[in-house]
Amino acid sequence: MKRCAHRFCQPVWRRREQLLTPPPIADWLFDTGSLTRRLQQACAGHFRVELVDQHWARPQLNERRRLGMSARHLALIRQVYLYCDDTPCVFARTIIPRPTLSGAERHLAVLGNRPLGAVLFADPRMHREPMEFTRLQAGERLFGAAVQRLDAVPAVIWGRRSLFYLAAKPLLVNEIFLPAIEKL
Secondary structure (H helix, E strand, C coil): CCCCCCCCECCCCECHHHCCCCCCCHHHHCCCCCHHHHHHHHCCCCEEEEEEEEEEECCCHHHHHHHCCCCCCCEEEEEEEEEECCEEEEEEEEEEEHHHHCHHHHHHHHCCCCCHHHHHHHCCCEEECCCEEEEEECCEHHHHHHCCCCCCCCCEEEEEEEEEEECCEEEEEEEEECHHHHHC
16 A cells, blocks of 8 residues: 655554564553553663653544544543653653543543553453554654664654553544564
8 A cells, every 4th residue: 555655644453464564562562451551661660751741632533433423522631651761662642532521430530640551451441443554664653653762763664553441431542553662
């Protein structure tokens, strides 16, 4: 499939069986457990989350479609980096529709630098749909956001996304793996 060459390109998400060749970081990418927990273990206690941005906005077209949202509805968009020591390993973009933030799930709007993964995987009501995967390159919107903290920008990065449900309320988590993940 031909990729477009401007910064507004949407990622092309695929199921695992649609990937032609396994990515070099397949072990990380296909892991169905808590990415937060795995990074905490790999970083020997030097794991941290940095909240980069959190605001109300219209999600990207592919995100709205995945969540079943109309174009006029807003969602809380949370973007963070997950660090091992002082090196960013993962960029995460979470889309939380307004109705999801009602009731007991209101706390999702005030996580700050706390990891969302720890909250999701600790909740017995959590359900996760099968993951989707993408290969990102320069010129794609999500690529540009993910590599902002990097000294050297790679040609390609891999990502995955999951639609989670807490008490039947959806949120979409995009996790983009940065080059440092290969060293863990």
